[in-house]
Amino acid sequence: MALRDAHVRRLTADPGGAAALSRLAALAARLLGAPSGQVSLVGQDQVVMGGAGQAESTVGRTSPAGDSLCTVTAMAGGPLLVDDARADERVRGLPPVTTGAVRSYLGVPLVVDDVAVGALCVFGPETRAWTVADAALLEQLAQPVLTELELSALARAHEDDRLAWQLAVDAAGVGAFDLDLENGELRWDERLLDLFGLEREAFGGTLGSFDAWVHPDDLERVHRALNAAVESVGHFESEYRIVRPDGALRWIAARGQALPGPDGRAVRFIGAAYDTTATQEAEARVARALEAMPTAFFHLDPQWRFTYANPEAERLLGGIGSDVVGHVIWELFPAAVGSDFERHYRGAAASGRPVAFEAYYPPPLDAHYEVRAWPTPDGLSVYFVDVTDRRRAQDAVESAAQRATLLADVTRALTDTLDPEVAVRRLAQLLVPVLADWCVVTLVDGSDPPLGPLEGSGWRARLRDVGWWHADDELRPLVEAYSRTRIAALTDESFVARVVTTGEATVLDHGATGAVASVLGPGEARDVLQRLAPASAVVMPLPGRGGLAAGLVTVFRGVERAPFDDEELQTLADAAGRAGLALDNARMYAGQRELAEALQRSLLTAPPSTGSHQVAVRYEPASETAKVGGDWYDAFSLPDGSLALVIGDVTGHDLEAAAAMGQLRSLVRGVTVTSGEGPAEVLRRVDGAMLTLEVDTIATATVAYLGPAPADAEPGSAVLRWSGAGHPPPVLVRPAADGIGGPVAEVLWGGNGPMLGLDPSLERAEHTVLVPPGATVLLYTDGLVERRRQTIDDGLARLTGVVTELVAAGLPLERLCDELLVRLLPQRTDDDVAVVAVRARD
Template sequence: MNPEFTRRTTPPVLGRAGSATVTGGLVDEQARAEHARRMAGDHLDTTRLNRLCELTARLLSTGSAQISIVSDVLTVVGGAGVSRPLVGTTSPASDSLCAVTMRSGTGLVVRDAAVDPLVAGLPPVVSGTVRSYLGVPLASGGHVVGALCAYGADARDWDETELSLLGLLAEAVASELHLAVLEASYAEDRRIWQLAVDAGGVGAFDWDLMTGELRWDERLLALFGIDRESFGGTIEAFNEFVHPEDRDRVAQALRGAIDTVGAFNAEYRIILPDRGVRWVSARGQAYGEGGTATQLVGAAFDTTLVQEGEARVARILEAMPSAFFQLDDEWRFTYANAEADKILAPIGSGMVGEIIWELFPDAVGSPFEDNYRHAVRTGQPVQFEAYYPPPLDSWYEIRAWPTPDELSVYFLDVTDRRAAQASLARSMERAALLAEVSDSLSDSFDTVQAVGRLAQLIVPRLAQWCLITLVDDADPLSDRNWRRHLRDIGYWHATEEGRAVVQAYGQDRIAALTDDSFVAQVLRTHAPAHVSANATPLVAAVLVDGPARDHYLTLAPESVLVLPVRGRGRTVGILTLGRDAEQGPFTVEEIGTLEEVGARAGLALDNARLYAEQRELAEGLQRSLLTAPPVQEGLQVAVRYEPAAEIAQVGGDWYDAFHQTDGSTVVVIGDVVGHDTDAAAAMGQLRAMLRGIAVTTGDGPAEVLRRLDHAMPVLELDTTATCVVARFDTTPDDPAAGTTRMRWSNAGHPPPMIAVTGPDGEVSVEPLWSSSPDLLLGLDLETERSETVVALPPGAIVLLYSDGLVERRGQSLGDGIEELRRSLRDLVSSGLDLEAMCDALLDHLLPLRREDDVAMVAVQLDR
């Protein structure tokens, strides 16, 4: 893992409110904590946040994900995996990695938390719950308020693609949090409005029982004859205005509402600053949880000169914080309150007396007219959301209820809320597309083919049709015949009939490209070319007359986008996308998504190129290190080596077979710890030393391993390895003449396998487990090396192998050895020769994508 990336940071993911507030370089912590407390309130929909966490955990392949809000404590507001049961709980902020992410204001990337000094002492790390961690901060209302994170119980290398994906998911979370605040705000507006209507008043108040702060609106201040600077903002300041004879009664009514978390209702006298007296009627409601009131809100109005009928109704409606109007049975406006005049001002003033369909012609035939007429026809209230075009250009939440003579309409501007919902949906769609792109690129061995298939993911989501072109030269335009460095590798169209046209266009168009074509422009500038309108004639003009131009005119796009697919410092491909007039031009957001698709495809293509180059180098090194087995009368030796399906095609596994001076045959299987070129280099040295010790000394397997153990530190080989050495000696003077003895020693390696065919043709296969397995090479110079002798009958087969044959993700070593035993028994029973048996064994046991090298030596005695 890149050490720079381990500590790489990313800017906070911001909500709609913009950048975090900073004073003198430090965040105003008190304001931030207060905002975070409001964000973590009961208005949050934890079900939606939990789904975002589940999406995060699935896309990043982690066990758990969590959304945290940090005020003076940490509150879990969304979770998946281990975090799901914690949703709704709080804990000290100092105990959490999310708090570290939030306070730093940057992304936090932790490969192994247990050894990371920044977080190793935190409780989730100490308990083992968190080992790998990736988190980005969340912001709202100008403050960093929390974090989105994904984590697991095992160490893990994160890459920049995963950090980018988490950032995209955090945008969705920020939108969801912002949406929740907006919904809560609208709910509070409606609640205050309803109380104002119930009270029939003109002024509103809000008393925070936790802080003691008492807030009055401008109308209530005017009712008491004061301005905002003259009001103390406390219940004591209010009591100073109440007539002395009414104070106890008002206090008792307030206390009753607070004690019961119920309604407040009182009519009392106040003394104005000019010493005049006014009667006030006030109504309110206490709110809270668990029987404890935390807030009392309500409205008050002047009852001194209040009149019955229309005057009182008008005062109520004018006090409403939301828009309201009435229509008569001829669809004329009979009344519109001040808020309605304000919201509908772009249409014009003086609505009263005008017919709604004439003043608002775009409402005709729209959901506005359909719902209004339905309410009047059925006598039932209606509630709906609808959009009105410019000059209003806004979405509205409408509630309308009919009476015998009129239709009353209440409405709110919900444009911001709709925009937040749309932003959330787009963020989730973008994250899903990019996840599918990554999956598609990683699930195929043929990267070029996988990149070509991306056209089917892009269409019809972002375009009507798409062509994907491969560029096989770093600077194709330096060649006069630059077109020969391009080839189209993928295409798709939203319609079945259109696919044949796009395919035909792709087959002919490269030869038809002129030096002024948009493809050539992108190759020169390495920047996107967007023809936002009238693309059919503009692109056709830079194509040579012929079939390609005819096919393009059949496609007839209104807008075209040509994007470079960038690898490491070069353009490795081009995306060409077309849209009709109905889809419209590509937006900045869509172009950004397509550039991200191109970046991932470019990285995959560049990795494929590096893979091919390193494979050629590795295969050459492999051929130089692993030699053919010797020829020995009386026994046959077969060897196999299969590299891992990764970039490095050679690693630490090796085999060897050679003669000692006394004519004995020695076979070796070994595995140096590691899967890189360092392991390969160490393997080559160990293999050569072991062969030299065995040949020059003539020692048996145990002594050869002991001498190799002592040679390693002298030659500064700082590595460890497993190894099995087996020597085959023919013993004609033995009482059991015709048998062969195998002397073997095992240094921590998987056990050899022996297959013997009995007189009745039954095949017996068993692993040779050591009674006391010896340590790996390179761990302890003083370790004793044991040696075992086995008498082999004619026709016996001995198989030595490395752990890549029997151990892989999702399968234990013991299960793998048992599967090998069964497969070897079946293959020996089938009568295959030794070479064919080795090939069949590899075909049967190895997956298509090998995670480890595999070395194998098979020895068969003549019958």
């Protein structure tokens, strides 16, 4: 606890880094899509060091540590992900949560010397599901935050060192002293020894050695002032007499500052002293102090002319190739005119208040600077440091995050569809404007044979520009016209032809308009390209399997943007690689889908035409698979005139399931026709045949016979006899009795046994029911009634309710089947569906 508090005191000592920390908090919020970001240090209290969004107004405020989510983050020792703060026991009682300010929160600890001293966090007033990737990105941003905190602390430490020099300047530039309060060592510079008339060998290097030369009448007063400064860790100022070794009496004015250690107590005392009888030497001493400063400093007079620049300033500003002293800053550095430099410098001079800011100066300096300027009676004093390396590190983090976001968006957009053309159209809009001003995406149709050396004009027929986009919506019609006409205009020497045949990217850093126009035939495409006037371009293949190009993307930039750098080219190549893989997958899927669907349809025959009953069948493939599965139906006439109805479902949604379904369908049909047995015995024999023939699958099924009713039954009636093998039960919809009321749907429970493929020795039962004239019998697979987050009972209730409405509406059987699927199936189905419906003819 003590070590953490010491770190927090050290890091909060200088608020000068608040602007930079607020920018980092804003960066974190922007990259993670959160409304607010905050940097907090947590000791006995929480101190907000930087903030963006809602936290911006709290920068510099102190609040109880126990009320803060950042304290929970620091104590956790790792990322704190809170999707819904009101429901999270760790934080729901904290004031920011109870007031509604924070609903979602993501924080990572800031760790110094293995001690968590605070947190970098983003938050918002709405719930949000954070991911591990979000936490990893925030952890990456925590390092620049710690760097900024340490830089501010180092700047404060440097300011302490500089303070001795500044005090020497304030005290007319005389000597400096440095007292180590822990070991009692007192160091004097040569000037201070000279003031006291001492040789270094004669000075003992202790406070007692100093006391020996102070006038006895002043000694107690000097010690009181020194002790007060040490106890308060504050400022020291005193004027006293000394008696030099030669007996001369002189007055000395001294100023100093006590510096705290990790525990907050004073451990060092630094300062400066001067001879008040020799103030005429003050300017020379000031100059020596500034010359020795390790940081850059210069001074401007009221006419903005350099009057002084110390060696470090001359070094940092030396890129202009001349001495700065005597020159007007706006003439020597013309790029500063109208920039943040001029605005802040003139603002400080006009307001009389110091300013601190960061700004970039272009070549020949080509550097970012952190600047502090303060007005003086004779002009403006400026202290500055080169922070280019720090800015580059921050830019690298942001660039990496943007690249990761782009590639994630590309992956998500391309894998969300299995339609190749839809996928590449999305790619065009993702690459613009992040990587390019405009682009065109091209598909290479087919891969066999591959495009080799180009002969004749037939190769162009294999290419189609299917996606395009421009950052400027007014120029999109031009890009569309270019995409519509350019394939036909391509010559054999075109960059597109080169990339498609070699599989290697082509990069045009400059002069893209002329280069591309030179490989286009005369006509509209060339004219439109010259109006679009690209300055740089890249033609990148979309690599497929086996090294063949599945397509390519051509990206263009105008003169306002620099050519593509190595990192951008790598990002483009990564995006193209993902797009090529997605295209390959989509094409493979399309081929598999067409083959599988053709196979499945070939196995599902048309229903028989009987004089007594109308039969309607439907098959609906799944949306999210290869559009093939194990569901099947069958309906055929038996030798005794009965109508056999079969519905079944083999586990799986692939070609193997379809093949197994074909075998099982043939077995059921063959056993039913040849055995002359009832539905239960048919299922038992099929189960045995599966074992004998090693049909390694599991399936559900219902076999039903619809045959003549007893002589005493109502004319037009029939008997339904069925047996099930783990399959959803049939549904019987009876018409209204004597025209009274409405139709009634009944779920025909019973007659259901174990699934096929488990144990052929098990006995199976069958049931019968009288089917009145005009009734409808419905057999179906589970895809019609089963849904995620819905019970089978709820599904059956929906089915019986909908089919009752459709029968009541008097729909013909074919229309009834169509409406049944429309009403019960979602837009995108996870399972295939088969339906058999039977109704006595009028």
